[in-house]
Amino acid sequence: MRRKKRTETTIEAHQLFVIRKPGNSVLAWCPECGAEARMVAPETAAILCGVNVLTVYRRVEAGLVHFRETSAGALLVCINSLPITTAQTDLADSTGSSLERN
Numbered sequence: 001m002r003r004k005k006r007t008e009t010t011i012e013a014h015q016l017f018v019i020r021k022p023g024n025s026v027l028a029w030c031p032e033c034g035a036e037a038r039m040v041a042p043e044t045a046a047i048l049c050g051v052n053v054l055t056v057y058r059r060v061e062a063g064l065v066h067f068r069e070t071s072a073g074a075l076l077v078c079i080n081s082l083p084i085t086t087a088q089t090d091l092a093d094s095t096g097s098s099l100e101r102n
Helices: 042-049 053-061
Strands: 025-030 035-040 067-069 075-078 089-092 098-101
Touching: 025 067, 025 075, 035 042, 042 053, 042 075, 053 075
Parallel strands: none
Antiparallel strands: 025 035, 035 075, 067 075, 089 098
8 A cells, every 4th residue: 555645835925015115103102001112094094904994994893903093183003003914024114213013
Protein backbone atom coordinates (compact mmCIF):
# COMPACT_ATOMS: atom_id res chain seq x y z
CA MET A 1 0.00 0.00 0.00
CA ARG A 2 1.40 3.37 -1.00
CA ARG A 3 1.38 6.29 1.40
CA LYS A 4 0.10 9.57 0.04
CA LYS A 5 2.24 12.58 0.74
CA ARG A 6 0.35 15.65 1.90
CA THR A 7 1.79 19.15 1.62
CA GLU A 8 0.27 22.06 3.50
CA THR A 9 1.06 25.62 2.42
CA THR A 10 0.39 28.64 4.59
CA ILE A 11 0.24 32.08 3.01
CA GLU A 12 0.56 35.18 5.16
CA ALA A 13 -0.44 38.49 3.60
CA HIS A 14 0.37 41.96 4.88
CA GLN A 15 -1.10 45.25 3.76
CA LEU A 16 0.14 48.69 4.62
CA PHE A 17 -2.06 51.78 4.59
CA VAL A 18 -0.37 55.16 4.83
CA ILE A 19 -2.52 58.25 5.22
CA ARG A 20 -0.50 61.39 4.64
CA LYS A 21 -3.12 64.04 3.95
CA PRO A 22 -3.18 66.68 6.71
CA GLY A 23 -6.28 66.44 8.84
CA ASN A 24 -7.19 62.89 7.77
CA SER A 25 -6.30 61.44 11.13
CA VAL A 26 -5.85 62.83 14.62
CA LEU A 27 -4.72 61.44 17.93
CA ALA A 28 -7.64 61.89 20.31
CA TRP A 29 -9.16 60.37 23.44
CA CYS A 30 -11.44 57.41 22.74
CA PRO A 31 -13.87 56.96 25.64
CA GLU A 32 -14.53 53.32 24.70
CA CYS A 33 -10.83 52.38 24.52
CA GLY A 34 -10.07 54.47 27.59
CA ALA A 35 -6.92 55.77 25.90
CA GLU A 36 -5.65 58.04 23.15
CA ALA A 37 -6.27 56.50 19.75
CA ARG A 38 -5.93 57.44 16.10
CA MET A 39 -9.27 58.82 14.88
CA VAL A 40 -10.28 59.22 11.24
CA ALA A 41 -13.17 60.69 9.29
CA PRO A 42 -15.93 58.28 8.22
CA GLU A 43 -14.76 58.53 4.59
CA THR A 44 -11.27 57.38 5.56
CA ALA A 45 -12.70 54.62 7.76
CA ALA A 46 -14.75 53.40 4.79
CA ILE A 47 -11.62 53.18 2.62
CA LEU A 48 -9.72 51.28 5.32
CA CYS A 49 -12.56 48.79 5.77
CA GLY A 50 -13.35 48.42 2.09
CA VAL A 51 -16.97 49.48 2.54
CA ASN A 52 -19.01 52.54 1.62
CA VAL A 53 -19.47 55.52 3.94
CA LEU A 54 -23.10 54.62 4.64
CA THR A 55 -21.94 51.30 6.12
CA VAL A 56 -19.59 53.18 8.47
CA TYR A 57 -22.44 55.43 9.63
CA ARG A 58 -24.64 52.37 10.21
CA ARG A 59 -21.89 50.77 12.32
CA VAL A 60 -21.59 53.99 14.33
CA GLU A 61 -25.36 54.10 14.93
CA ALA A 62 -25.37 50.41 15.93
CA GLY A 63 -22.52 50.97 18.38
CA LEU A 64 -20.22 48.57 16.52
CA VAL A 65 -17.35 51.06 16.26
CA HIS A 66 -15.97 53.65 18.67
CA PHE A 67 -16.51 57.28 17.77
CA ARG A 68 -16.61 60.79 19.08
CA GLU A 69 -17.82 64.13 17.82
CA THR A 70 -15.68 67.23 17.75
CA SER A 71 -16.89 70.53 19.19
CA ALA A 72 -17.61 71.57 15.59
CA GLY A 73 -19.87 68.52 15.15
CA ALA A 74 -17.54 66.46 12.95
CA LEU A 75 -17.63 62.69 13.44
CA LEU A 76 -14.37 60.86 14.15
CA VAL A 77 -14.07 57.07 14.17
CA CYS A 78 -11.51 55.17 16.27
CA ILE A 79 -9.36 52.94 14.03
CA ASN A 80 -8.83 50.45 16.86
CA SER A 81 -12.50 49.50 16.61
CA LEU A 82 -12.65 49.22 12.82
CA PRO A 83 -13.12 45.73 11.37
CA ILE A 84 -9.99 45.98 9.22
CA THR A 85 -9.07 42.57 7.86
CA THR A 86 -5.38 43.23 7.45
CA ALA A 87 -2.53 41.76 9.43
CA GLN A 88 -0.89 45.13 9.92
CA THR A 89 -1.99 48.72 9.37
CA ASP A 90 0.33 51.69 9.65
CA LEU A 91 -1.33 55.08 9.71
CA ALA A 92 0.90 58.11 9.44
CA ASP A 93 -0.23 61.69 9.78
CA SER A 94 1.35 64.61 7.99
CA THR A 95 4.05 64.96 10.65
CA GLY A 96 5.24 61.41 10.03
CA SER A 97 4.19 60.00 13.39
CA SER A 98 2.58 56.60 13.09
CA LEU A 99 0.42 54.13 14.91
CA GLU A 100 0.92 50.48 14.08
CA ARG A 101 -1.96 48.06 14.43
CA ASN A 102 -1.45 44.29 14.46
